[in-house]
Amino acid sequence: MKKHNFSAGPCILPEEVLQRASEAVINFNDDNLSLIEISHRSKPFVDVIEKARALALELLGLENKGYEALFLHGGASTQFLMTAYNLLNKKAAYLNTGTWSSKAIKEASLFGELIEVASSKDKNFNYIPKNFDIPNDVDYFHCTSNNTIYGTQMKSFPETSAPLICDMSSDIFSRQLDFSKFDLIYAGAQKNMGPAGATLVVVKKDILGKVERSIPSMLNYQIHIEKDSMFNTPSVFAVYVSMLTLQWLKDLGGISFIEKVNEKKSTLLYSEIDRNPLFKGVVSKEDRSHMNATFTLENDSLAKKFDTLWQEANINGLHGHRSVGGYRASMYNALPLYSVQALVDVMQELERQA
Numbered sequence: 001m002k003k004h005n006f007s008a009g010p011c012i013l014p015e016e017v018l019q020r021a022s023e024a025v026i027n028f029n030d031d032n033l034s035l036i037e038i039s040h041r042s043k044p045f046v047d048v049i050e051k052a053r054a055l056a057l058e059l060l061g062l063e064n065k066g067y068e069a070l071f072l073h074g075g076a077s078t079q080f081l082m083t084a085y086n087l088l089n090k091k092a093a094y095l096n097t098g099t100w101s102s103k104a105i106k107e108a109s110l111f112g113e114l115i116e117v118a119s120s121k122d123k124n125f126n127y128i129p130k131n132f133d134i135p136n137d138v139d140y141f142h143c144t145s146n147n148t149i150y151g152t153q154m155k156s157f158p159e160t161s162a163p164l165i166c167d168m169s170s171d172i173f174s175r176q177l178d179f180s181k182f183d184l185i186y187a188g189a190q191k192n193m194g195p196a197g198a199t200l201v202v203v204k205k206d207i208l209g210k211v212e213r214s215i216p217s218m219l220n221y222q223i224h225i226e227k228d229s230m231f232n233t234p235s236v237f238a239v240y241v242s243m244l245t246l247q248w249l250k251d252l253g254g255i256s257f258i259e260k261v262n263e264k265k266s267t268l269l270y271s272e273i274d275r276n277p278l279f280k281g282v283v284s285k286e287d288r289s290h291m292n293a294t295f296t297l298e299n300d301s302l303a304k305k306f307d308t309l310w311q312e313a314n315i316n317g318l319h320g321h322r323s324v325g326g327y328r329a330s331m332y333n334a335l336p337l338y339s340v341q342a343l344v345d346v347m348q349e350l351e352r353q354a
C-alpha cells in the first residue's frame with residue numbers, strides 16, 4: 001500500500017500522474033519512443049511545454065493579461081538572484097519570513113541596496129510581520145508566500161506601487177489569490193507541481209528591460225520569453241509531469257476546488273493539534289500554513305512512542321526541518337484527506353496509550 005506521504009519536498013504527486021509519467025518514460029504518445037529520448041524541439045514535446053505554460057496561466061487566471069509563463073532550470077534558489085539580476089537597479093525591499101527569504105536577501109544584496117522592511121527572525125520566524133512600510137522608491141518588493149520550514153503563510157499581501165515579486169514555491173496552485181496583483185511569481189516544481197528540475201516563473205512582461213546592467217542569456221527573462229522557454233534544453237521530464245499535474249488540477253475544478261480540500265485537511269489537523277493535550281502548534285494561529293503544519297509534543301519523552309506509532313501507520317516524512325525540530329506535516333494538493341485522518345488517528349492513539 002502506498003504510504004501517507006507528508007514529505008515537505010520533493011513531495012507527493014497524484015497517483016494517476018505518476019502512472020502516466022511512468023508510461024511516457026517507456027512509450028510516449030504511442031510513438032514507440034521514450035519521452036526522455038526524443039528531441040525537445042520535436043512537435044510532441046513542444047506541444048507539452050506549450051500546454052504546461054498555458055495551463056499555468058489559465059489556472060492562475062492570468063491569460064491575456066501581459067504575463068508569460070516560463071519553465072526554467074536552477075530551482076527557486078536561482079530565482080533568488082535572477083529576479084535581482086533582471087529587476088534591481090538601485091534598491092529593493094524584502095520581507096524576511098524565514099530561511100528562504102533570508103537566502104533571497106543574501107543573493108539579491110550582490111546587486112544593489114536591500115531594505116529589509118520587517119523580519120520575524122526575533123521569534124525563530126514563528127509569525128508573519130504585519131504593518132510594515134514599503135518605501136516608494138524601490139525597484140520591487142519581494143516576499144515569500146508560504147514558509148515551508150516554519151509553517152507560516154501570508155494571508156494577505158501589502159498594497160504597494162512597487163512591482164510585487166513572490167516566491168510561491170510551496171503554496172502555488174493551492175489557494176485562490178488575485179494573482180494579477182503580482183508582477184513576478186516563481187516556484188520550484190517539486191512542492192506542488194511536479195518533480196524537481198523545473199522552476200515555474202510567471203512574469204509580467206512590462207516590468208522587464210529596465211535595468212542598466214547586461215544580463216547573461218541563461219539568466220535573462222527576456223531571452224527565455226523570446227525563445228518560448230526553449231533557449232536551451234528544458235528539463236523535459238519535469239515539464240511533462242508538471243503539465244500532467246496542472247491538467248489533473250484543472251480537471252478537478254482548478255484552484256478554487258483544491259483550496260476547499262486543502263482547508264478541510266488543514267482544519268482537521270490543526271483542530272487535533274489544538275484539542276489533543278499531548279501536542280502544541282509552533283506558530284501563531286492566524287499565520288498558520290495550510291500547506292505545512294508544524295507542531296511539537298508537549299513532552300519529548302513521548303517522541304519515541306509517537307515515532308513508532310506513525311511509522312507503523314504507514315506515514316512518511318513527518319519529521320520537522322532540522323532547524324526547527326518537532327514535526328511537520330506537509331499537506332500539498334495531492335495529499336488525500338484520508339492521509340490526514342490517518343495522522344489524526346495516530347495522535348489520538350498516542351493520547352489513549354500515554
Ligand SMILES: *Cc1c(COP(=O)(O)O)cnc(C)c1O
Pocket residue numbers: 009074075076077078100144146147148167168169170188189191
Ligand atoms: C523549497 C523552497 C525553495 C528552494 O527551492 P529549490 O528549488 O530547491 O531551489 C525556495 N523557496 C521556498 C519557499 C521553498 O519552499
